[in-house]
Amino acid sequence: MKLKKRIIQYEAERVVGFADEIRNVPGCEELRSCIQCGTCSGVCPLSTYMDYSPRQIIGMVQSGFKDKALRSHTIWLCASCYSCAVECPRKIRITDIMYELKQRAIQERIYPRRFPIPILAQEFNKMAQTHGRVTENVLAAIMFLKSTWWTAFGMWRLGLGLMRRGRFPLHLESIKRKDELNRMLKTLDKVTIDMLHDERGKGEPARGGGR
Amino acid sequence: MDNRDSQEIRIGFYICHCGSNIAAMVDCPAVAKAIGKLAGVVLTRDYKYMCSDPGQELIRKDIAEFKLNRVVVASCSPLLHEKTFRGAVEAGGLNPFYFHMVNIREHDAWVHTDKAEATEKACALSRAAIRRVAKHKALEVKRVSVHPDVLVVGGGIAGIHAAMTIANAGRKVYLVEREPSIGGHMAKFDKTFPTLDCAACILTPKMSEAGSHPNITLMTYSEVAKMDGYVGNYTVTIKRKPRYIKEDVCTGCQECIANCVYKEPKFRDEFNEGLGKRKPVYIPFPQATPQVVAIDSRTCLNFKGGVLTDMCKKSCVAACGEKQAIDFTQQEILQEVKVGAIIIATGFQPFDAARIPQYGYGRYPNVYTALEIERLVNASGPTSGHVIMRDGTEPKSIGIIHCVGSRDQKTNRWCSKVCCMYSLKLAHLLKEHTGAEIYNFYIDMRTPGKGYEEFYDKLLEEGVHFIRGRVGEVTDWAASPEEEGKLVVRVEDTLAGYVRRIPFDMVVLATGLEPKSDAQDVRRLFNMSCGSEGFFLERHPKLAPVSTFSDGIYIAGCCQGPRDIPDTVAQAGAAAAEVLVLVDKGYIEQEPNTAFILDEECCGCKSCIPLCPYTAITFDATRKKAVINEALCKGCGTCVAACPSGSIVQNLFEDDEIFSEIEGVLAHD
Numbered sequence: 001m002k003l004k005k006r007i008i009q010y011e012a013e014r015v016v017g018f019a020d021e022i023r024n025v026p027g028c029e030e031l032r033s034c035i036q037c038g039t040c041s042g043v044c045p046l047s048t049y050m051d052y053s054p055r056q057i058i059g060m061v062q063s064g065f066k067d068k069a070l071r072s073h074t075i076w077l078c079a080s081c082y083s084c085a086v087e088c089p090r091k092i093r094i095t096d097i098m099y100e101l102k103q104r105a106i107q108e109r110i111y112p113r114r115f116p117i118p119i120l121a122q123e124f125n126k127m128a129q130t131h132g133r134v135t136e137n138v139l140a141a142i143m144f145l146k147s148t149w150w151t152a153f154g155m156w157r158l159g160l161g162l163m164r165r166g167r168f169p170l171h172l173e174s175i176k177r178k179d180e181l182n183r184m185l186k187t188l189d190k191v192t193i194d195m196l197h198d199e200r201g202k203g204e205p206a207r208g209g210g211r
Numbered sequence: 212m213d214n215r216d217s218q219e220i221r222i223g224f225y226i227c228h229c230g231s232n233i234a235a236m237v238d239c240p241a242v243a244k245a246i247g248k249l250a251g252v253v254l255t256r257d258y259k260y261m262c263s264d265p266g267q268e269l270i271r272k273d274i275a276e277f278k279l280n281r282v283v284v285a286s287c288s289p290l291l292h293e294k295t296f297r298g299a300v301e302a303g304g305l306n307p308f309y310f311h312m313v314n315i316r317e318h319d320a321w322v323h324t325d326k327a328e329a330t331e332k333a334c335a336l337s338r339a340a341i342r343r344v345a346k347h348k349a350l351e352v353k354r355v356s357v358h359p360d361v362l363v364v365g366g367g368i369a370g371i372h373a374a375m376t377i378a379n380a381g382r383k384v385y386l387v388e389r390e391p392s393i394g395g396h397m398a399k400f401d402k403t404f405p406t407l408d409c410a411a412c413i414l415t416p417k418m419s420e421a422g423s424h425p426n427i428t429l430m431t432y433s434e435v436a437k438m439d440g441y442v443g444n445y446t447v448t449i450k451r452k453p454r455y456i457k458e459d460v461c462t463g464c465q466e467c468i469a470n471c472v473y474k475e476p477k478f479r480d481e482f483n484e485g486l487g488k489r490k491p492v493y494i495p496f497p498q499a500t501p502q503v504v505a506i507d508s509r510t511c512l513n514f515k516g517g518v519l520t521d522m523c524k525k526s527c528v529a530a531c532g533e534k535q536a537i538d539f540t541q542q543e544i545l546q547e548v549k550v551g552a553i554i555i556a557t558g559f560q561p562f563d564a565a566r567i568p569q570y571g572y573g574r575y576p577n578v579y580t581a582l583e584i585e586r587l588v589n590a591s592g593p594t595s596g597h598v599i600m601r602d603g604t605e606p607k608s609i610g611i612i613h614c615v616g617s618r619d620q621k622t623n624r625w626c627s628k629v630c631c632m633y634s635l636k637l638a639h640l641l642k643e644h645t646g647a648e649i650y651n652f653y654i655d656m657r658t659p660g661k662g663y664e665e666f667y668d669k670l671l672e673e674g675v676h677f678i679r680g681r682v683g684e685v686t687d688w689a690a691s692p693e694e695e696g697k698l699v700v701r702v703e704d705t706l707a708g709y710v711r712r713i714p715f716d717m718v719v720l721a722t723g724l725e726p727k728s729d730a731q732d733v734r735r736l737f738n739m740s741c742g743s744e745g746f747f748l749e750r751h752p753k754l755a756p757v758s759t760f761s762d763g764i765y766i767a768g769c770c771q772g773p774r775d776i777p778d779t780v781a782q783a784g785a786a787a788a789e790v791l792v793l794v795d796k797g798y799i800e801q802e803p804n805t806a807f808i809l810d811e812e813c814c815g816c817k818s819c820i821p822l823c824p825y826t827a828i829t830f831d832a833t834r835k836k837a838v839i840n841e842a843l844c845k846g847c848g849t850c851v852a853a854c855p856s857g858s859i860v861q862n863l864f865e866d867d868e869i870f871s872e873i874e875g876v877l878a879h880d
Contacts, residue, residue, distance in 0.1 A: 037654040041703035053709070
């Protein structure tokens, strides 16, 4: 039998400074204080489906195993119920860290292939930006087509029911003055994290920044 | 001895390098050179360690050789070495108060990053001291006598041990306890880790010895209401709550309890953590000291809402018979005692497990706190030592959750230190009593201590399961048939790396230790300080662990921070030793920085009297002048600043001393 999975992680796979990079994002400052107690995994309603528990993801980020963390299904399964953030004895905002990891995974395009959730997230964003509205059935259709399209056939009964009730519009919904929305979004894009940091720096010292 | 006017001022200035502590940031030779140019300075030296024997010897020799009559040392904080250098000056034949110390370490070298500026600051501070010391007068240290009696507040193991130690040394002790019996939390425990000694077996001999000791005056069911005075001479007012029993008459026969009109115990039994019931007339536990019953006026039929009504037929009084120990007319009395020193041993309170709702305490009947389990496994407990749950069954599987209300930033941040060990002990006892499968859920096992790690090994051998992971929630929602009707613990086994759901019959919460809810009141009562957690603050965490910032007041036991019984007893012994040092010496030397009144200038306006925080100022009605009691004066200077006619002067802080110091700081060379 050929062993497929190796458990050892080599130093070369570490991205030194990745933990600090994440820690500098607003909301993720408390990352360093994790004591690996596992409360997050204990309360997470989805931890049973995850490839790595939330605690392990925090551990990976802390040690700088960026690729392993970004490739995990865990960050995409997080339903942002915030149970972990509420229960964490170190007040780590784990959900915010998950969001940051998701963003990075999309930016670097290293999320798991044919996995519906990252595709849904991107398509949702794209549709909202271009039309100002999201048409759910079209979004669902795109998600299925780009990921596991064959599973859509299993849902024919649901689709039929929705159509009968008039819940299956075939045209894309849209807002009226899309140019104004575009202007707003463009302005938002110019706001960088660094600008947010500067803004915070003026008022009170950034949390955890002085360590 | 005042030779200020008769002699010329000859000042010796010494600057200490303190290894590299000062020298790394302050150019010591340059400071010495600059100060040497000042008027009155006949000698300057810089030296590596002024506090060392050769350093002190230097001062002694120079005083003789250069006929110095003032000495200034620029070094560390006066808190650390003022006494040392005053001693050296005295050994050289000078009055020790012709010395002044400059703090150029904590106030300068340690807090600056620019060497030139730090050096300049050291010069300024030293210049101020040179100008000031020229104005110093010779002063004498005064002695104040110390009252030989001692007060111990809190009758737990710490208070009992401290009181016994002092009493055995032949001193009189007042032991004040709030509850009807001494014993504290330790009396509630079943066994003690790691030796599994029965807690009652080792505590009750001490309790009864303390109760019958000729040198100990036991004041149970009492609280300290007020404290006045100062180190060596405290006047403490103790509120003695009415227990409606004459303590000296009651023999502890408990006939009254048997004959109470309530045939069955009906009210919450505090000693058994509410797991059992008691009558309105009760004795907390069989070995209670003193063996005197108490009547709870909130539940007794003869009272209504605490007010005497004489509604009951008083079968207890009839049962007591000839002795007539029951007295329903007892009132709260205030008793005053005079003591020289006080030990505070008011203990802790367990964390309220209901504050963490996801663990279900108070919601699921079979979730228990550790202290409840102590009573449940105890032979004198509500179930006579049988582990029977609130629903009447015996548990087959038990989960013990560690760190409930410890190491948690949402509740208490600190590690409560004892929970790991007492959880191991309870795991052992529960296994012994029930044979159940037992799981411990821990974040980190902390078992430092003599024989503690070996005890952990023993539990591993016994087949108790240990899972590293903080429990997410305890729920009665069943996800599978084997979970029906059980309490399910959802936890990540962080070492194996997967999430588990484990069904249990019983869940035990290892609650942490926290300061008593009235710790702030006690703190104010005795002029102590609290740390950020609310535990009483020791004077120094390492070198003065039982002293407080109030002289003559010492702390012992869990009121200072979570600790186990061996540490508590050791600390109580240490506090007793400190008290004996004070009391046996018989006097204390008082810093002569007290204030005094210039009689001819005092106009008798009385504005200083209400301002004095130590009630040291009184009014002499015949002469119409204020009078300061030197023994009470702490030298805070409040009256000096407030006196409208400027007729109050404080030794070591006279106006010309302070003004020359200010001039010195501001002067430019």
